[in-house]
Amino acid sequence: MSPNQPLPQKENAVFKKILRCYENKQYKNGLKLAKQILSNPKYAEHGETLAMKGLLLNCLRRKDEAYEHVKRGLKSDVKSHVCWHVFGLLQRSDRKYDEAIRAYRNALKCDSDHIQILRDLSLLQIQMRDLEGYKETRHKLFTLRPTQKASWIGLAMSYHLLDDHEMAVKLIDEFLKIQNKTSYDYEQSELLLYELQIIFESGNYVEVLQRMDHNAGLIYDKLSLMEMRAEVYLRLEKFDLAEKLYNELITRNPENKAFYYGMMKARCLDKDEDKVAMLEEFSKKFPRAQIPRRLPLNMSSGETFRSLVDDYMRRAITKGVPPLFVDLKPLYADPQNVKIIEELIEMYLQNLVISSTFESAGGDGAELQPVTSVVWTLYLACQHFDHIGDTKRALELVERAIEHTPTLIELYLAKAKFYKHAGNMIGAVQCLDEAQALDTADRYINSKCAKYMLKAKLLDEAEAMCAKFTRENVSAMENLNEMQCMWFQTECANAYSKLNRYGDALKKCHEVDRHFVEIIEDQFDFHTYCMRKTTLRSYIGLLRLEDVVRGHPFYFKAARIAIKTYLRLHDHPLNDKKAEQDQLESTLSKSELKKLRSKQKKAQEKVRQDEKENKDKKVANDDEKLEDTLNPEKLERPENPLEEAIRFLKPLQELSPKNIETHLLAYEIYMRTGKPLLMLQCLKRAHRLQPDHPQLHVCLAHFVSKVANQDLTGPVGAVVEKQLSSLLSGKQKSAKDLNSDFLQQHRDSYAHAVAAATVLYELDKTKQSEALKLLNFEADPLIKHGVTRERCEEVMELLESGAFGAIGDAEYLKAFKNSCARRFPLAEVFQATGVISAPRPASADATADRQISQDV
Template sequence: MPSSQPLPPKENALFKRILKSYEQKQYKNGLKFAKQILSNPKFAEHGETLSMKGLTLNCMGRKEEAYEHVRRGLRNDLMSHVCWHVYGLLQRSDKKYDEAIKCYRNALKWDKDNVQILRDLSLLQIQMRDLEGYRDTRYSLLRLRPGQRASWIGFAMAYHLLHDYDNALQVLEDFRKTLTKSSYDYEQSELLLYMHQVMFEGGLYQKSLSHLQQFEDQICDKLSLMEARAQLYLKLDRLKEAEEEYRKLLKRNPDNRQYYFGLEEARGLTTEAEKLQLYAELRESFPRAALARRIPLNYASGEIFRILVDQYLRRALHKGAPPLFVDLRSLYTQPGKATVIEELLLGYIASLTKCERFDEQDVKDSPAEPASAILWTYYYLAQHYDFHKDSAKAMHYINLAIEHTPTLIELYVTKGRLYKHAGNPIEAYRCLDEAQSLDTADRYINSKCAKYMLRANLIDEAEMTCSKFTREGVSAMENLNEMQCMWFQTECAVAYQRMGQWGDSLKKCHEIERHFVEIIEDQFDFHTYCMRKMTLRAYVGLLRLEDVLRSHPFYFSAARCAIEVYLHLHDHPLRDEPTKEELQEASLPPVELKKLRAQQRKAAKRAELEKQEKLLQQQREQREREQREREQRDPHSHHQKRAHNQQDKEADAPPVDDLQPHKLARVEDPLEQAIKFLQPLQEWASNRIETHLLAFEVYLRKGKPLLMVQSVKRALKVDPDHPQLHSCLIRLHRFLTNGDLLSETVSHPAVAAVLNSETQPLFRDHQEAEQLNKEFLEQNSNSLPHLLQGAKMMCFLNPTRDAEAVSLVTRLSDAHQGVTVQSSKRFLIGAFITHPLEALTAISEIRHNDRRFSTCREPPTRFP
């Protein structure tokens, strides 16, 4: 479409050179040509030239000037598709995708067949998951460019994502017919497999099977072909063919668990005897396959289980398999199997000690077991008793293992885990530190040690430990943030929260939030790449992964920590009392105050640089010390790597970071910030009751009764017996019965009617909260977690009954359930403060009920 402000030939040639300079990233030349046009008084306000100048300035990092020029150009030429397109590109560079889509749509009003604008619009629509708009845009591109395969693939994929499988298949089939058999190899194979995926998801199993049989010769991925065919045979109840296909797959890979389950389904096995017979045959066919021996343990019972698990344990202990307990841990949920395993292992210990065999009857028939057999038996028993919360026996066996082989790293890692479960993070960290010292080149042990340090609130030590594997010249904390090491940042956030450093904790939570934002934005690069390279199945998987990305445990942990910190900051806002220096500054004239501020900024920057340099110097000294130790062990190794460049030794300047802990901890609206973290959890982690409990806490403080009721009802669907849910009900009852507060919150009678109808089933027609709490305590008189919540609500409803409430959770007996160190951490601090004698009595009873606690050297004095 011709411009509404046409340029004469000379200026038009300059404008084309601006476009070419932009495409070639020659931004200075582009600005020079734009200046030549705009210096002419006749074209000083030429809209498209101003817009292109703004776009060029944006690429040079001059964002404010860029927006000024683009908006000025758009005002001068509202009917130019170039101006609207450029404004959309500017919005897209700032991640304002919704605004960019509006700009592209306005551009299409003046040039509806502009292919470049349509392509840019389609990318934003798939990024924002506007699937219906994406379908329409891809149709326009197909109509304009039917000779490009990306036009066909994009249009078909739009239908696929909208679950319109028939139209998607029709488009793909029309596109396939345009191809010759030798047009592609792997790309055509991927297209055929993608067509199968669409048919399979659409329930067209017979059609998909015929499709695979027809194009079998053109499919290069034979493994995917066999797996797809086996699944289709099962769906079509053609069990004989499915069995043959799964047996072929097992010959290719007998260590794939899904192939065994598929074979079971193909054989139609339901009883224990049938399944055990099948696996007996498979053990003969695949004698080296571990799964053929492991899976039958899930089905066997009685004496057959004892025989099979005995064979499995002996084989693994003879060979030396550290993850044996992790492999068999799922069996512990089945009644009686853990007891059988324990009896066998204790028998192994006795026999190995006596005659170096697993059974005394094998003395004549079999050679002696290796010395490591008893070591791995000790190792397994330590984990076995730790699983059953018997830390005394677990510690006994892990110490026997360490006495047997004091240089085995796995033993110290497990010992640290025992201390962690017993509630002693300091001893746990010391064990991991000893394990790490045995092999300083093992990154896994290094990371594990750092994690245990963070659990013990030793953040600086953890950073120093991680610095052995981070980039030199940059602090470990910065480098871990660059590498998106979210486990470290999550543990840091929780550690800072325990230590009461709220700003630092929020900084880590926001860093993790940024990582997820970056991951979502990074998919933008794949929208064109995947269709161009025909990796269609992987592309669909990527889109579906990105849709549920924030359901990842890393995000949940960070969001929960951030919400809890913001709730604390709302309840206990930080107040900065003026210091003597601040009082003196208040009396200074503006000129002197400005100079003082500049000096303070320079001093703070200099102190930060000195801190960074000191930390980097410590890291360098530690690396040099380890290098000297390695050279002492191997005198010839120092010739391989000598001095580093001086440039590598120099500390990089710290990057500008807008996440300042001081400002984060003093945010004006902590509840609004908490909701930003809460909303993704409500959408993607709604199956976790913690999400709805946190939502209730936020909405209670905001005074939103309808949202409070909604959170409680959602929590009841997830876990109606959760103890913390009772405290939410009591506080909701008190909030709704507080007439003054409710009258301010509920102004419409319809809202009051909804609240009345929805809360009656929740409160079970109890008019008084005290009666509801009393009934809860009577129903859960033997559960410590429930008693704890009931006692809290007793004090909440009537503060004068605090002594009675403390007695509920300190006078325990063997009949009480849930008496563990972890559950007891929640109330011991408060009990020490108000009733120390009862708290000490409770500690002794906890020691009696939870054998883990006996391994702690002293009662914990600080709890999270």
């Protein structure tokens, strides 16, 4: 009880009941009891009672009232640790962790030894990765409760996270001495393994080995123990012992890739031939295992590779393994491998049709293959030709496969992928729609179909497709958001962005961002759980994962779309909505204006009705969702778009620094903020990753022409001059010379030619004709590679958006489009009609004919 506002015995007993009601989640009963105390005029402003009432109201989702009561309580009794503790709990519930930590520290000033406040503070400190503060708090808890397991483990873990491995090991050793258990104990076993992990990370491998030998009987996770022991033997160069252990591990699980690589290190195999021989040895020992047959393909070449991949593909085709091509795709990095695989596939196709064998008709010992081998060979072949860019041959082969087996869904998925790669998303959607109709219960096909619909900008159709597998009576969009279905939201954001619906695109990006916030928040519950259950190795893995979770590709995609959208809104902000409405009304006739007003009135009435229904809902979660809804109209009219873009950029800079696009996006932002040193930093980081990147050249040329030529004085000017000189290899070049040299060095690449044309026009608007000439890949015999469909679509977009100015020659655009259409005949964007429908499969025609005959 607070000494400033003591309660009489009767009221104090009621206050204790309030605390029990809170602990037992009887919040309404607690409010009734609080009312008993506060209704007495003497205690109407009793601080701790007001604070507890606020806490109970917060649990009932009445946040405004909760904060009002807690602040009144603090004002009434500012030296009460209860009031500060409750205020911290409210801030924590709103995820305002910094404010909650400050509140807890104020509470500890009033009562420095309060156990619960110290525990709550330690949870927030580890959540915010305040490791020094966490260590201090755990040390305080340790001194107050030296007999509790959590005190020892928490303090040891705090030292481990600060890389003080020696102190962490000492604490665990002392704790184990106190325990002195000899019978089976899972928690002790996990604690010993955690201790071994700490020593291993410290690099003291001899001690790890000694402790393993000493505690082997008390550790019951034998697999983890064997794996760690084998790794220690490798680090200590005890290769004979390591080989013996890896032999045992491979026997236990012959499909674990890491064990084979460990065995190679144990046998000190450096040559690929020796590694292949070792893997062949294990493939004979474990004939049903796949890994010892697959790994040699990564390490062989020439005739050895031909023999191994031939055997591997034959087995998979005979067995009917759908993901065979996905398994082989990493081998396509070597052109020689591609040639060998293609020759083998062509041989299989020819021989299976003629003799139903993989060998030629007169081959000795040729084994007849099942009928399904033909369709699986066709399936592999069409994927192969699509991957090497021969879309025409891929479509021919997949049509043959469908004619052979019209019910194999994988064929329709492959055909859709080929159309997607060719730039015909409508045709791809048609193929997937047919695949989905063949198996309506397959959620993967449903999701794939929805994804392709989004790529084709068919948003309503995609939502309807997803609705087949989402919860009833809830919109598919809302349900997918609840399930954190980020592939759907990133594709939606991309589609909205292409449709210039910037508010909706940003809403999806913010939803993805919130998912990552929730993933980070979800670790909060594990801080106490893992310590209580002694799953310490998994807990450390969780903490390290959460530190880098925003480096996931889903976040990168969403952040990229958000940054580009905010840059677009900064360069071309949308008009005020009221001004847009007035402008629209001024162009309408009286009858049209009357219709518009009628529609607006109905829409407003519907919104009011929805709001009324929502207010009547009693479920707290629904109320919270309504308050938390992102408004697209507000999002597409931000007060400071660049600040919002930087908020998405910072996690990319921290966790995706090896992706050059991170630094190019950063340059675009800082270019608009006018910060030369930050722009230069982005250029240097990008230059270290890929100095010949086309977009980097555009940024560097801009920096040389626009920034470096400014009158930069003092330290800023000195830094810019020095660092720019290192970027330009010590040569002082103008932007024009830089562009000429760049074009000369990369004359055979279309991507670099486009970058050079962009810089050429930006530097001198009178050079439009020369820039356009560089874009014409068909008329330039020097361009040998880089003419991809995606690149041509980007150029088309640049030309149509006016990036190269107003093109007076209308025939140029038409000729460029025709050139692209000849190079990519299936791509929708280069066709006059804009859409090419996919040809109907023979199976679909047959189905239609049967339906017509039945109707007749």
